[in-house]
Amino acid sequence: MGRRIAQIICFAFGALLFALYFSQHPTARSLNTAVMIDYWQIIFAITLLVGVISFVRINLSNIRRGDNRPYRIISLVGLAVMPILAIIWGIKGNSPFMWxxxxxxxxxxxxxxxxxxxxxxxxxFRGFRARSAPAAVLLTAALLTLTSRSSLEGIVPQFITEAADWVRGNPSMAARRAILIGIGLGSLTTSLRVILGIERTWLGSDK
Amino acid sequence: MDWGVIIAGLLTLAIFSFLYRDNPAYKMAESLLIGVSIGYFLVITWTNTLMDLLFVPLTQDAKWPLIIPLALGVMMFGRFHKRTAPLSRIPIAVLIGSGAGVAIPAMLEARTLRQISATVGPLVTESGLPDISLIAVLVGVLTTLVYFYFSREHKGALGGAAKVGTYFLMSFFGTTFGYTVMSRMSTLIGRVEFLLSDFLRLTQ
Incomplete structure (x- = not known):
């Protein structure tokens, strides 16, 4: 039952936000901003609190068991000190919190x-050997970048800097572009699968 | 004597001590870093998000619709008990659903269509000569995409194109590696400079 309701909510919000993207109406824009900026930030902020409570619980149970006790105590002290400093002296400019x-x-x-x-x-040092042609290309591209973009830039010949710029702006960018296209298509299909309920791993298990 | 610099120097040395081997000083500094970082983000999130975006508008400006994200956030606490755990699926459904809904057009536009449009251009210059750079980019994009196409076995022309794609990928990895090394090295230089000048006062 809980899983079905979560799926329906996921579909409703997915379809709504997808539709809102194509509307310039002020109400649609403000609803989009409300959900994507305010709702997201607030839910994430409260989720951080859940994470902090979980962190404290795990550390306390480890301290009770004597598992790495001194380090767990240091972590908890560090965690406690920051909010205490913020509550007492605030978080402005030269406050102890900022210190x-x-x-x-x-x-x-x-x-x-x-x-x-x-x-x-x-x-x-261990892995950078030009054992094959692709490895040689990797090594050359890395060396070109390192020599042309470091303090050696003024010492190395001009053509090396130009070659590094060309590699970065053409073959390297081509591969980057293809990876981005792949990411885009992958995100697109995954999003569709999630909205349509084909991909359900995010629901977790009932155990 | 600046106590801040002394403490920062000692903590820097404690972290660097990991280069010798894992030791109590490193573990202590690591634990402290974890605790302090979580504490810092907790305070900043509380001040900038929960106070500024939620509690102040809700209590002072009576923005009642903000009760919805508050209720969804509170449902996340359901995870701590087995009986209430399914409640936490509802805020997750809102986040996942809205994220997926926004991602479809945004990813299609920014990641796919814009990249394809930047790749497709005139391959011959005004002087009638082929534009080697644009041809390299076009070939690179196509062959790299072929390399990531796994629905057919990489044999024959497909295999050849995938192999060419490997060279373009290697040039990308090499360039990225070069930049990564430089960024880490510049941070390392910054820390060593701090130790030598501010902490130990060996250099000016």
């Missing part, structure tokens, strides 16, 4: 991102 963001969250986030440079370098 935590600037000196704790941003440095760690960018360091995790930078850490991947080492793994990319080590993976390319």
């Amino acid at each position: 935590m963001f600037e000196y704790v969250q941003v440095p760690m986030q960018s360091t995790v991102f930078a850490l991947l440079a080492f793994f990319v370098a080590s993976a390319s």
Whole structure:
């Protein structure tokens, strides 16, 4: 019963939003904005609360079991500190909340991102061999991009920069365009299958 | 002495310590990052979305239609109990249905029709010579699409075209890889610069 109602709602909203796309009437435009911007943002925001509660519950049960207890406690403390700071001092300019963001969250986030440079370098050292013609094309395209778009740009000959621009603007863009066309067609068929009730995996199971 | 810089420096070193091997300092920093990030997004979502788009318009401007997304959002909490779990399918149905409804025309226009229209153009220039770049793009798009066509076995002409498509794909992957390496490297340079100049004060 619950699954049938969910499918009917999915079809109704899908058909409605599809139809609204073809209307320039102010009521249709405002309804489209209301559903796609306000409804979506509000439902996602409340879903985030559900996710946070779920995160806290899982961590608390792991703490009770003694599974990675110190790290779970640190996660929960980090999670609790931010709302507490925001409630007491607000989130403006130089508040403690923004201090935590600037000196704790941003440095760690960018360091995790930078850490991947080492793994990319080590993976390319092991895997970047021109063993076949397609691999040689991959290697050449990567080297052209690296030499023409880095600080070496002024040192390398002009024709390398021009070749890199040509590769990026033509063969590389052609493949990108074909991938985008494929994504478009794939999204189109998946959306139709979802609206028509052929694709039902999003409903989950009853177990 | 700037305590913010000292803490940021120590946390940066803790994350970098993973390069040696997984260790308690890294795990501690990782756990802290997870907690603080969730806390940050919670506060920002509460302030910018739930307060500004929902509670303030609902209570001060009496925008009663906002009760609908509020009710749909509350239904998501049904997931915590087995008996009320089916209720959470209703907001998911609204999100999935409306997303799919919007995606059909939007994807057709932006991803498919616009890309096809940009690909199809005059292949001969005003001087009567073939435009090599446009021909390369046309051949690249067609052969790459053939590579992703799995309804027939890649044999004969289809197989040959798919093989040509592989070269175009490789040039795309190579270019993307180059840009990825550069973006990671520039972030790494930024972190090392922070450690050397702001944290350790070894350079100016």
